[in-house]
Amino acid sequence: MDAMSSGKKYGPTFIHRTISELCEQRGYKTPSLSWVKTNYYKMLPLVTANRCGNDEQTYNELPYAGILRASAPGGQWQIDGWRLPFYMEGFRTLTLFAVMDAHSGRIVGYYVDHTENTETILKGIENAVHNTGMLPREIVSDNHSFNQTKEAENFKEALVKMGCTWTVTQNPRHKGIVERSFGTFGETFCKPMYGYIGQGIRSRRANSRTSQDLVTKYTRSGGWLTEDQIKLIAVQCVEQYNSTCIGKRTESPDAIYRKTDNIGIPVDFIHRITLFTRKGLYKVKKGQINIERSGTVYEYQLSAEQFAKLNGKTVAVRYVDRDMIYLFDEKTDESLGSVPRKRYAHGAICDQTQEDIEILNKHKGRLNGIKAAIKRRQDEITERAVAIDPEAAYAMNPKLTPKNIIESMKASGRRISEARRLGVNPEYVTNMPVFSEVATHSPEDGKTKRDKGSPFAPHDHKIKTYK
Incomplete structure (x- = not known):
């Protein structure tokens, strides 16, 4: 049993030879080769984990x-x-990454x-979400190095928020549907294609390897x-796989998929952007965002409301392409x-078209809209302050009104003396035209108060006569 448990198998x-040498050294009778063989096969189940590895014991020996x-x-x-199973020059190959619906066996998304x-x-996975408009309740993957990346961590956090569970398994049976389907995919749909070189030396399928003579021709x-x-071959094979009855099933994966209502999680365009488009942080300056790529600056001008x-915020x-960007809160x-990409207009009148004039008019409207939005926001803040305490809401006015130092100087003998020493007689200096320096907009500014008795004329209205 000790000899059999070695990983050298x-x-x-x-x-038999090793045991015989040991028996001779200790004076025991040496066993026959048939005796060793009989016990060898009896003990094989006891040493599988050490002899062949834990996976071999788990997946090929233990019940499931x-x-x-x-x-x-x-x-x-x-x-x-x-x-x-196709070669490019230099014996290079491509990999098909498939996303398979576990109910129907349909390849709902893939990439090569x-x-x-x-x-x-x-x-x-993005292709699968795009094709179905859904996220599944669960995604099952093997313990790929992808799971240790920062991108995977962020992606999985976003999935959890939407109600999707990501399950990592080391047991091939946990994702046996996609594992078994690849064998059928290769044997049934890839094999008839030109250039097929077989499913590899590890395949246990009979007739899974192409003859060397044919590989040499390819x-x-x-x-x-x-x-x-090769990518076009993959496209055709996926389409054929989804539309063909396979094995004991009486309907194609496509037909089975459409037969039952989808219980996945609906995903709209914004959520799809959030999941699959990597984000960058940018500061909004002068009402726009500038993105530089390969020496080219792409400008995006915010609307008045966004402004x-x-x-001034990050x-x-x-973005999917350069024509439109999508903004998200930095933290949440x-x-x-x-925001669409900024459009430019010709400055010279001789070059301007009707489209240029429309761009300039829209820009003027945007500026007016920004100013109006700022005033509306000031109104909202002022109204909230007035609702809490009308007096306190306007308490900042006197604080921001400069003091009239002329009057205060006339009341101080020491200051009068200092002024006269400098050649100034305060009695003949006029008062300063002080005013409140509060610059924010107030809801009352620009509004005319009307007399209760006259709904048409303001209280201080005077009729002027012109000669």
Whole structure:
């Protein structure tokens, strides 16, 4: 048993020779090879974990629970990557990252790239959300290095907020639907395609490897497939897989998916932007946000309402393309609206078109709107202060009114003497035209008070006659 437990997987012949040497050293009768073989096979179940590894014992020796599929579309997605069995020049391959609905077996989203990296995973899941308009109740993945990245941490936090659970498993049976489907995908749909090189040396399927003669033809000069060609093959294979009855099932994955109501979590456009578009932090300056990429500055001018709330503040920005950006609160990630790219108008009259005139008029309207929004905001604050204490609300006025030092000087003999020493006679100096320096807008400013007895004329109205 000791010899059998070695990870080197010693066979009966080596073990017989070793035991025989030990028996001779100690004066025991040496056993026969058949005796060693008989006990060897009896003890195999006892040493599987040490001999072959814990995974071999767990997945191939120990009993496993029966697991039913998700009861409806959107209940669970299983995700995994699979090497597409086609060679590009230099024996390079591409990876298909698939998102599979566990109820129907339908590939609801996928992406093809050189490796199964963070970008590939996020783009594959984004494609699934775009295609279905949903997030599932659960996403099941293996223990991929993606799970240790900062992007994954942020992504999973966002998923939890929306009600989706991310499950990491090391048990292939937990995501057995997508694992088994790749074998069928390769054997049934990839195999008929030009350039198919087999499903790899680790495959246990019979006839899973292409003959070396045929592989040589695929890999000679002019026989290699290009990256674009392999991606087109993947597109066709996914479409065929989803629309074909597979195995014992009497309907295609597409038909099964459409047959039952989706129980996933609806995702609108803004939530999809929040989930899959990386955000950057930008400060709003002069009512606009500038984003520099590859030496080019892209300008986005806020509306009057956005200006009043966000000018001078830092916001989170996401965008799908350069024509429109989406603003979010820096801390809560709450949506703050969208901003289109700034449009420019010709300054020279000879170059101006009707479109240029419209741009300039809209800009003038935006400026007026900003000023009006500022006044409305001042009104709101003043009204709130008046509601609390009308006197206190206006207590700042005298504090910000400069003192008339002329009158106070006339009441102080010492100051009069100092003034006369400087050649100034205070008695002949006129008072300063002091006024309140409060510059904020008040709701009462510009409003005319009317006499209760006359609804048409103000109280101080006077009729003037002109000759």
